[in-house]
Amino acid sequence: MIVLLKIFALQLSLLFAADHASVPNQYLVKFKSQFTNLTIQNVKDTLGATEAEKLPSIERWYRITTSNNLSGLKLNSNIEFIEPNYYQYANKTPTDAKYSSQWGMRNTGQKDSDGNKGTAGVDIEIESVWDLTVGSPNVIVAVIDTGIDFKHPDLADNQFINEKEASGKKGIDDDGNGYVDDVSGYNFYSNKPNATDDHGHGSHCAGVIGARGNNDFGIAGVNWNVKMMPLKFLSASGSGDTEGAIKSITYAVNNGAKVLSNSWGGGGESRALKEAIEYALSKDVLFVAAAGNNTENTDQDPHFPSSYDVENIISVAALSNSGNLADFSNYGVKTVDLAAPGVNIMSTILGGTFEEWSGTSMATPFVAGVAALMLSVNPNLSALALKAKILATVRPMNSLQGKVLTGGFLNANGAVRASFY
Numbered sequence: 001m002i003v004l005l006k007i008f009a010l011q012l013s014l015l016f017a018a019d020h021a022s023v024p025n026q027y028l029v030k031f032k033s034q035f036t037n038l039t040i041q042n043v044k045d046t047l048g049a050t051e052a053e054k055l056p057s058i059e060r061w062y063r064i065t066t067s068n069n070l071s072g073l074k075l076n077s078n079i080e081f082i083e084p085n086y087y088q089y090a091n092k093t094p095t096d097a098k099y100s101s102q103w104g105m106r107n108t109g110q111k112d113s114d115g116n117k118g119t120a121g122v123d124i125e126i127e128s129v130w131d132l133t134v135g136s137p138n139v140i141v142a143v144i145d146t147g148i149d150f151k152h153p154d155l156a157d158n159q160f161i162n163e164k165e166a167s168g169k170k171g172i173d174d175d176g177n178g179y180v181d182d183v184s185g186y187n188f189y190s191n192k193p194n195a196t197d198d199h200g201h202g203s204h205c206a207g208v209i210g211a212r213g214n215n216d217f218g219i220a221g222v223n224w225n226v227k228m229m230p231l232k233f234l235s236a237s238g239s240g241d242t243e244g245a246i247k248s249i250t251y252a253v254n255n256g257a258k259v260l261s262n263s264w265g266g267g268g269e270s271r272a273l274k275e276a277i278e279y280a281l282s283k284d285v286l287f288v289a290a291a292g293n294n295t296e297n298t299d300q301d302p303h304f305p306s307s308y309d310v311e312n313i314i315s316v317a318a319l320s321n322s323g324n325l326a327d328f329s330n331y332g333v334k335t336v337d338l339a340a341p342g343v344n345i346m347s348t349i350l351g352g353t354f355e356e357w358s359g360t361s362m363a364t365p366f367v368a369g370v371a372a373l374m375l376s377v378n379p380n381l382s383a384l385a386l387k388a389k390i391l392a393t394v395r396p397m398n399s400l401q402g403k404v405l406t407g408g409f410l411n412a413n414g415a416v417r418a419s420f421y
């Protein structure tokens with residue numbers, strides 16, 4: 001438990017380093033273990049504080065007021081730990097200009113771009129998560145798709161960079177991973193390092209996972225901070241082959257991704273592709289897959305890769321803003337695990353712009369993004385633990401009963417709060 005809390009504390013200090021407003025002149029101080037029974041006067045005298053109060057239940061912690069500054073207080077040899085008394089914010093709402101269009105994040109009953117009125121509260125309940133974590137640059141999510149346009153200003157900050165290649169020599173495989181100059185993912189469609197997006201689909205998915213949040217621009221991703229690794233195996237027209245998919249999966253697994261977001265499918269059943277997903281399982285990597293857009297029961301007519309019977313696959317159906325299964329979405333109580341927002345989803349596309357798109361493709365990165373948030377608070381969670389917690393914390397909906405395994409849709413708040421242990 002101590003280890004987890006320490007990790008969490010570290011995350012907070014990393015994540016909020018840029019915007020950590022605190023109560024003026026106030027600090028939270030922990031005295032070293034030999035100081036178990038200090039009086040308030042002892043505390044004030046030791047720290048030059050004008051005021052002090054013992055914090056309840058946690059040992060040797062005091063909140064103090066002093067005009068001494070933090071770096072001066074840190075020199076005091078009686079102190080084990082000291083931090084500013086940070087302001088905390090309930091239900092953090094980001095400043096992004098298009099946030100009010102993101103019904104999947106906060107559904108107030110607003111209309112989507114087709115004029116469909118939402119049902120207030122049908123969202124992934126993310127705002128209370130952002131109070132705990134907005135993600136971590138230590139978590140790598142692979143987007144296996146048409147590439148990602150990192151020239152997009154809302155995506156640029158969250159690009160995965162392979163530092164050894166970035167600081168290495170052109171034409172040399174500096175990190176010895178078998179790929180030359182793979183600075184940021186790989187393009188298995190053209191067999192070259194540049195995995196930028198020439199379609200838009202991969203960038204749209206990436207925006208859901210990790211568009212920079214709270215930057216006054218565009219949208220907020222599920223993660224405001226994360227590293228997204230683009231694996232491009234789909235062309236400018238959105239098609240690719242099984243070989244490219246397999247190479248993308250194995251590259252992502254071998255190069256640090258813990259979550260793979262797969263908004264594609266529809267090919268025939270492939271033993272090789274299934275074994276690539278089993279390889280991901282063997283390396284403890286989660287495989288999130290779109291259930292497909294054919295309005296079919298995939299228990300009867302399987303859709304691949306989402307219908308492969310491999311434990312690390314989460315298969316995702318699409319939910320509308322009124323809380324119904326999308327009319328195009330596949331379903332199946334054996335082969336589809338849960339639903340997530342997937343109709344008229346506002347996200348990043350080519351040219352630095354934004355559009356609302358629909359599909360189980362759009363639902364999938366919500367789940368992949370929440371898995372990344374879970375890893376930001378507990379990097380030790382296994383792929384199967386991530387899956388179990390995501391499935392156990394869905395919000396049940398009548399409209400999803402008999403349609404998906406859990407009978408519910410993604411609940412980020414439940415999933416992340418279940419991730420600390």
Ligand SMILES: [Ca+2]
Nearest residue numbers: 173175177179
């Ligand atoms: Ca390399």
Ligand SMILES: [Ca+2]
Nearest residue numbers: 168169172181
């Ligand atoms: Ca190189």
Ligand SMILES: [Ca+2]
Nearest residue numbers: 096212217219
């Ligand atoms: Ca933004």
